[in-house]
Amino acid sequence: MKFSRIRSAAMAVGLTASTLTACAQQADFDEVGCQMAIMLQNSHFARLKFNDMSQRFLDDFLRDLDSGKSYFTQEDIDRFNRQYGDNLAEMLMKKESMAAAIDIYGTFKKRVEARVAEGKRVLAANEFDFAKEESIQRSRKDAAWPKTEEEAMQLWRQQIKEAVLSETLRRDMIAQMAAKQGKENPLKADKDPKEKIALRYERFLHSVVQDVDDEDVAAMFLSAVARSFDPHTDYMSTREMDRFRDGMKNELVGIGALLQGEEDGATKIMGIVVGGPADKQGTLKLNDRIVAVDPDGDGPREMVDIMFMKIDKVVDLIRGQEATPVRLKAEPAGGAPGETVLINIVRAKVALKDEQASAEIIDMKAPSGEATRLGIITLPSFYADFDEGKVRCSVDVERLLERLKEEGIDGLMLDLRNNGGGALEEVRRMTGFFTPRGPVVQVKNTFGERQVKESDRKEPIYDGPMIVLTDKSSASASEILAGALQDNNRAVIVGESSTFGKGTVQQPMDISRMLPFFKARDKAGTLKVTIQKFYRPSGSSTQKMGVIPDVVLPSLTDALEVGEAFLDHPLEHDLIGRAPDFNPMKKEQLFLQTLKDLSTKRVSASKDFSYIIEDVTKAKARIRENSISLNMAERKKELDEIDAQQQQRNAERKERFAGVQTTDKKDMTFFKLTLDDVEKGADIQKYDPSAETEGYMRKAKDETAELDETPPWPSALDPHKREGVQILGDLVDVTRNARMAGMIER
Known part of the structure; x- marks a missing residue:
């Protein structure tokens, strides 16, 4: 909404x-x-x-x-x-x-x-x-x-x-x-x-x-x-459609700055993209406050006062055509009260690199003690450039996957957490990287006509042990991929109690094309309308139900109304027949019961998961009570109790995390792999995931946030990702043992 x-x-x-x-x-x-x-x-x-x-x-x-x-x-x-x-x-x-x-x-x-x-x-x-x-x-x-x-x-x-x-x-x-x-x-x-x-x-x-x-x-x-x-049929203004296309391309034309609206009306610079137009120009700094924008520099339009203006409208003024100027009126951070400067920046394309597919490798010991190399691909969305086709997530994942194979990985984790979906064609193509040619998804239109979309590769790129990590925000295309791999018994799905549950297909329709011939068409907008439902190869819809993981992990979302079923007017879940020529692999080769038993033992002993379960119970109680006290003494007592609990947890975590970090450094070696690395043919880069890095964007320091003494996750592995790595290690181990015993084919 x-x-x-x-x-x-x-x-x-x-x-x-x-x-x-x-x-x-x-x-x-x-x-x-x-x-x-x-x-x-x-x-x-x-x-x-x-x-x-x-x-x-x-x-x-x-x-x-x-x-x-x-x-x-x-x-x-x-x-x-x-x-x-x-x-x-x-x-x-x-x-x-x-x-x-x-x-x-x-x-x-x-x-x-x-x-x-x-x-x-x-x-x-x-x-x-x-x-x-x-x-x-x-x-x-x-x-x-x-x-x-x-x-x-x-x-x-x-x-x-x-x-x-x-x-x-x-x-x-x-x-x-x-x-x-x-x-x-x-x-x-x-x-x-x-x-x-x-x-x-x-x-x-x-x-x-x-x-x-x-x-x-x-x-x-x-x-x-x-x-x-239904929740996903929508009217999109021309501006919104432009933003949607930029998001799908993973790039935009602007100055490369992260903006935040301040309560006094100004717009604050919270981040600057390294190598972007603002960074190269050099005058605009972190924490500078923008108070006015001239969208075409020395052009015919005048400076626009943006005080109290919505951020998306400020962004619209700053973005524009490539190689055109924009002028900002800014109050420099640390400057004298009332001091302003005019900054001219030429717009250029800015890649949203944090939204691109990326990979990492973890060298670790398997439970048996044998050296194991695990590959992890993180995919934030199923992005694609619908206009020129130059940017495609399936091409990016293919390049990363081929490189991971060259590096000799023993197991693969595909992280689809917080991936809200995207282009259907990309997920169809990507499924073929892991399965032989066959059904990926079934699509049914309003007349009941079914179409089966198959992967287009005769043989997969990677056929080794694999898990898919999901959460309640994994939706649409993410659910197609996770569902197809689960139905094919190709991968073990690990994550929160279910994925989002969006099982519908939308098509953008330009309303201007439908207007009478002599009517004005500018800014008519786009109707994004639900035209189909999709179904897994087994015939089950993901609508409302989502994909239920093979190994379910506790999560705070268990207390929250997150998912398709909680939206207004969702379409219903239903079933259709299995896809023709659907021939799943043997489920026994996933060793699900063994993985569940091992995971349950770890989760039961995990202090972090026990904290999550405790928080879920309290969150459910607060939601049921649905009441906030306006008495300061009562509220202060509540906050003091929360603070005391947090301090206790922090003290416990600091001591425990120090030991975990020491063990990680002894037992794990981390390497990162970006698309730029693959393009350059560079060696994989050993790195310390617990160390802070600048990344693609320099961000303003948040002194308030820095007072939070909650220790970071050891090796940047949150409980769900760490357990996913452990499960993948288990899968690699039991698969090796089974192959050695001749129980499964290579």
């Missing part, structure tokens, strides 16, 4: 339906809404009855605007239901829907203005009684709307009180941590908590009232309509 965009994509003062079509070149968004409605009815997999969905359109739009039920009142909701609850579908088809969107958003804007004004009054009055026994709900997802404006204001005052209390306690804790460590308090010059909260509301108000254009208004409403069909 694009909640962050919807909350901040707001309507300017005095915007009316006529202004949406005032620009001769910009598409009429009433027309766009009508064509999108037709496309949804003709193309969406579920074939829902469009005329029956008006109430859902309205409910989703309202929830997107006000998910915490803090702005609208029940009186507002009742009026919206009377006027639009049965009519939005018809209004879309009659090209009249923008009037409803403007009316609803206009009310939202007024409510936000009233809440922020009240917030300023309450903060200025400073009449907070933190000794009072009072509490608010942690989540208002299932709460009723406030009946009246006065009830809404009372709720708002409590939320302001909670914000001030939280900020006050946070500052006290940071001050105590700094004093305990003999360091200077990094927040000593920070604004008063109440002033900081006021600025936070000011930024939000700016995003609601001023930081808007016609494209935002349309995207806000049309996105809610599209996502009413």
Whole structure:
């Protein structure tokens, strides 16, 4: 759900339906809404009855605007239901829907203005009684709307009180941590908590009232309509589609800087890409604050004030065509108050190297004592350049895999954690790197027609012991790959209780092509619509259920509502027949029971996994209670208990981790392998994974974060990755023993 965009994509003062079509070149968004409605009815997999969905359109739009039920009142909701609850579908088809969107958003804007004004009054009055026994709900997802404006204001005052209390306690804790460590308090010059909260509301108000254009208004409403069909059908504005393409290419055209919005309205430089345009120009520094942007340098456009502007809009101003200039007005870090400089930077392509596939090698001893070389490929997403085809993750993984084979790995781990998916063609091709030619995924359209997509290699590149590491964020293409390898009994799946559960296929459709011939087409946007469901070679859908690992590891997500099943309007899980010519390998060759037994023994003895299980229990209790105290003494007691527990854990971990790190250095040798290394034919580079490295980006120092005394994972192996390495070592060991005994073929 694009909640962050919807909350901040707001309507300017005095915007009316006529202004949406005032620009001769910009598409009429009433027309766009009508064509999108037709496309949804003709193309969406579920074939829902469009005329029956008006109430859902309205409910989703309202929830997107006000998910915490803090702005609208029940009186507002009742009026919206009377006027639009049965009519939005018809209004879309009659090209009249923008009037409803403007009316609803206009009310939202007024409510936000009233809440922020009240917030300023309450903060200025400073009449907070933190000794009072009072509490608010942690989540208002299932709460009723406030009946009246006065009830809404009372709720708002409590939320302001909670914000001030939280900020006050946070500052006290940071001050105590700094004093305990003999360091200077990094927040000593920070604004008063109440002033900081006021600025936070000011930024939000700016995003609601001023930081808007016609494209935002349309995207806000049309996105809610599209996502009413299922969580992954969506309307994407032209800007969003450009960002999506950049993300799939793993590159963008800009200055190579990481931005962060500050509460006082400026935009702070938090990172600079090494070798990028800003780095080469040399003037822009970490912690500099950008206050204005001239998007074309000395060109016809003027400097744009970006104070309190949304980060994505600041990014849009800074990005542009390759080899064109952009001018930044910046307050230098450490400069005199009010000092500003003008910085001219020429835009260039910036590779997002942290999103590329990468590899590492671990030389270690197997449980039998025999030397073992394990390869690990980390794939953050199934990226691909849809326009030119120059960037493809399957090509990158193929190059890394071939190199790992040359280095003589005995086992392979494919890390798909936090991989939300991507290009279907890439996963189809990649599956063939590990399996003989055969079914990878089955695809079914709305008419029930099935298509089987097969890998295109006659023989795999790598056929040795293999595991796949997954978590709740492994989705879509990740689930296709993990599911195909599991069905084929080719790899052992290890990870959290399940993957995400996205089993649907989307197709982007350019709405401008559907508009009447003489209508303006600029910024019409794109409909990303669900047209198919995919199924594993065995016939099971991953929809809602995901891929269940062969070896399940405890995780904090066990306490959270993470996954497709918890989204709004997900399609259902179902089964179809097995794919023709599906001929899986022998499951016995995975030695699953042996691996499970060995893993269970380690996990049961693991202090870190016991901490996770303890945290899951507490998190579930907090979610059930759904209450936050506004009493300072109670909150301080809770925080002190949490802090005491954390200190106890840190002390235990520091002692234990020192021993683990010593053992790792004795038993493990680490090598890293990047795509640049492969391209240059460079030798694998021995490195210490526990040592901090600059990487592809220099990042600003976070003095507050540095007060956290939680020790880093030994050898940068978090519990899940470390257990994955151990399981892979077990698999290599038992496979060797079985081959030596003649139980399996080479």
